Amino acid sequence: MSATGLHMGAPTGWRGWLLDPAPASRRQARFGRWYRGWLGLYRNGLAMTGLVIVLALVLVAIFAPLFANHAAAFTQTLTDRLQPVSWAHLFGTDELGRDIYARVIFGSRITLTIVALVSVIVVPVGLAIGLPAGYFGGWIDAVLMRVTDIFLAFPRLVLALAFAAALGPGIENAVIAISLTAWPPYARLARAETLTRRNAEFIEAAELQGASHVRILFTQIMPLSLPSVIIRLTLDMAGIILTAAGLGFLGLGAQPPAPEWGAMVSSGRQYLLDQWWVATIPGMAIFIVSLGFNLLGDGLRDVSDSRAG
Amino acid sequence: MLFSVALTFLGLTCVTFFIGRIIPIDPVLAIVGDKASRATYDRVATEIGVNLPIPLQYWRYLNKVLHADFGVSLITAHPVLEDMTRVFPATMELALLALFVGTLLGVPLGVVAATHRGRWQDHVVRFGSLLGYSMPVFWLGLVGLLLFYAKLGWVEGPGRLDVSYDDIVPTVTGLITIDSLIAGEIDVFWNALSHLVLPASILGYLSLAYVARMTRSFMLGQLRQEYVLATLAKGLSPFRVVWVHALGNVWVQLVTVIALTFGSLLEGAVLTETVFAWPGLGLYMKNSLFNADLNAVLGGTMVIGVVYIFLNMLSDLIYPLVDPRARSRG
Numbered sequence: 268m269s270a271t272g273l274h275m276g277a278p279t280g281w282r283g284w285l286l287d288p289a290p291a292s293r294r295q296a297r298f299g300r301w302y303r304g305w306l307g308l309y310r311n312g313l314a315m316t317g318l319v320i321v322l323a324l325v326l327v328a329i330f331a332p333l334f335a336n337h338a339a340a341f342t343q344t345l346t347d348r349l350q351p352v353s354w355a356h357l358f359g360t361d362e363l364g365r366d367i368y369a370r371v372i373f374g375s376r377i378t379l380t381i382v383a384l385v386s387v388i389v390v391p392v393g394l395a396i397g398l399p400a401g402y403f404g405g406w407i408d409a410v411l412m413r414v415t416d417i418f419l420a421f422p423r424l425v426l427a428l429a430f431a432a433a434l435g436p437g438i439e440n441a442v443i444a445i446s447l448t449a450w451p452p453y454a455r456l457a458r459a460e461t462l463t464r465r466n467a468e469f470i471e472a473a474e475l476q477g478a479s480h481v482r483i484l485f486t487q488i489m490p491l492s493l494p495s496v497i498i499r500l501t502l503d504m505a506g507i508i509l510t511a512a513g514l515g516f517l518g519l520g521a522q523p524p525a526p527e528w529g530a531m532v533s534s535g536r537q538y539l540l541d542q543w544w545v546a547t548i549p550g551m552a553i554f555i556v557s558l559g560f561n562l563l564g565d566g567l568r569d570v571s572d573s574r575a576g
Numbered sequence: 577m578l579f580s581v582a583l584t585f586l587g588l589t590c591v592t593f594f595i596g597r598i599i600p601i602d603p604v605l606a607i608v609g610d611k612a613s614r615a616t617y618d619r620v621a622t623e624i625g626v627n628l629p630i631p632l633q634y635w636r637y638l639n640k641v642l643h644a645d646f647g648v649s650l651i652t653a654h655p656v657l658e659d660m661t662r663v664f665p666a667t668m669e670l671a672l673l674a675l676f677v678g679t680l681l682g683v684p685l686g687v688v689a690a691t692h693r694g695r696w697q698d699h700v701v702r703f704g705s706l707l708g709y710s711m712p713v714f715w716l717g718l719v720g721l722l723l724f725y726a727k728l729g730w731v732e733g734p735g736r737l738d739v740s741y742d743d744i745v746p747t748v749t750g751l752i753t754i755d756s757l758i759a760g761e762i763d764v765f766w767n768a769l770s771h772l773v774l775p776a777s778i779l780g781y782l783s784l785a786y787v788a789r790m791t792r793s794f795m796l797g798q799l800r801q802e803y804v805l806a807t808l809a810k811g812l813s814p815f816r817v818v819w820v821h822a823l824g825n826v827w828v829q830l831v832t833v834i835a836l837t838f839g840s841l842l843e844g845a846v847l848t849e850t851v852f853a854w855p856g857l858g859l860y861m862k863n864s865l866f867n868a869d870l871n872a873v874l875g876g877t878m879v880i881g882v883v884y885i886f887l888n889m890l891s892d893l894i895y896p897l898v899d900p901r902a903r904s905r906g
Contacts, residue, residue, distance in 0.1 A: 417587030424843040433599040550715030558710035
């Protein structure tokens with residue numbers, strides 16, 4: 268790079284390679300696009316805050332034993348019940364003398380598990396319904412979208428509630444109940460994404476080369492639809508967390524003694540007036556985590572929008 | 577459109593029927609009890625038709641639902657529909673006031689955010705609605721109770737009325753605030769309002785978050801249009817252009833948003849009512865859930881689902897009425 272180039276502030280080295288306006292390979296173009304997206308995100312302070320919160324949640328969940336004592340979260344010490352906030356108990360203790368800080372830390376595992384399981388179910392189901400609907404059109408589209416609309420017209424929490432009640436309380440059933448009500452937007456999104464590309468020339472080219480429908484759907488259309496699905500998922504995470512916590516609060520989620528945040532709020536309710544920390548601190552954890560996902564999702568959407576136009 | 581509404585309704589009945597089938601409770605045992613003889617058990621089983629083929633059972637179920645027969649609640653021993661008409665007004669009172677708060681504050685905030693795009697007003701509104709999106713409503717309710725009821729004493733606590741005011745006003749609409757005004761019982765009115773204001777504000781905040789955000793993005797779309805520039809060039813005040821012309825066009829889309837918000841308020845009511853011991857549909861469903869009162873749970877799901885479908889239909893119907901452009905779309 269010449270001295271004038273440096274003077275104009277053109278990036279060099281690996282950044283220059285990434286930001287090259289004329290990428291030489293597909294790999295360079297792809298990494299360059301990601302890097303520009305990252306720069307957009309990096310400039311957005313709120314989105315970065317969200318990213319930090321989400322990363323913190325993941326790290327805390329994975330390395331929970333490093334942050335808190337497992338025994339303190341589960342051992343009942345009735346002589347220590349309802350202790351206020353102190354150095355020994357950062358967030359105080361609950362009605363059974365368990366350390367609330369440790370329970371909140373270990374509770375992050377439950378939250379993350381629910382979120383991960385719901386994503387793993389919802390995205391493939393949404394794609395499996397939305398992609399063919401948009402690609403084939405006609406009666407396939409009509410039938411699939413009609414089913415989607417029916418599920419979309421349902422009240423989400425109430426349906427999840429009824430399912431959770433029917434299947435019996437528990438974390439797996441909460442996941443199934445939430446997934447059953449969460450997939451329709453993804454089907455719609457995947458269909459819309461497919462429709463915008465259905466008549467593109469590269470699809471036609473692939474068809475002329477003799478690629479099967481399944482192959483085109485999987486190798487051409489799905490990869491292009493994934494980014495917007497993932498952004499939507501990030502935005503949805505907060506809703507999933509809140510629904511899960513709501514089910515937990517009603518007693519339909521993870522069962523005691525599991526330190527599920529919503530259930531912790533519920534069990535602390537009766538001590539609200541005198542021992543406020545028992546109910547409010549786990550609720551604060553729910554709030555912060557869902558705020559993190561919302562901030563991150565918002566930022567991701569802004570980045571993708573500016574790229575599109 | 578009627579076709580799609582009917583289809584959605586059929587879908588709803590399918591789902592509730594399916595839930596009723598997979599629930600791990602023997603419906604016969606729930607009626608006859610553990611100590612019933614084999615003969616009684618068989619008789620009841622034939623009566624309610626659990627041994628019939630599934631499609632036939634569904635047909636019978638659909639028939640009942642269409643005749644607004646949701647069966648009898650196990651806890652209250654009343655027909656579910658009768659219970660519903662008793663508890664639904666309480667939920668309506670809560671949701672209506674919340675919607676009122678949410679719309680009355682949310683729309684202006686959204687407009688201000690759009691006209692001040694990128695400035696502090698915009699950031700405050702956007703962040704404020706993000707906070708609203710992220711808060712667990714049951715937690716917000718508890719914090720609100722702790723602060724405004726226990727610590728500050730500004731509002732009354734859980735419930736709809738103080739016990740001493742119970743059964744004073746005759747039921748006309750089922751909304752205590754309105755009934756008390758009709759009866760001229762001002763004390764009852766203030767007491768009811770004082771109980772109502774906290775849960776309604778909390779639900780209202782959640783709908784405010786959604787309404788403000790949608791108003792902002794609709795308004796941004798309008799303000800980009802050329803007619804805004806034209807009316808400004810014509811010499812109209814910016815205030816008039818924004819609040820009359822641009823907002824006037826946005827109302828159309830907002831109707832849909834507000835209708836959907838109302839649906840989500842009914843849902844939020846399940847959790848809010850649990851926190852505030854509010855004797856509405858949400859609390860009724862929650863109590864039924866834990867007493868394995870299947871008819872009541874499914875009846876409640878059905879009622880909320882039907883309201884949901886109705887709201888969707890209503891917003892579809894209103895849309896072309898207020899926006900002539902939507903008519904040609906068919």
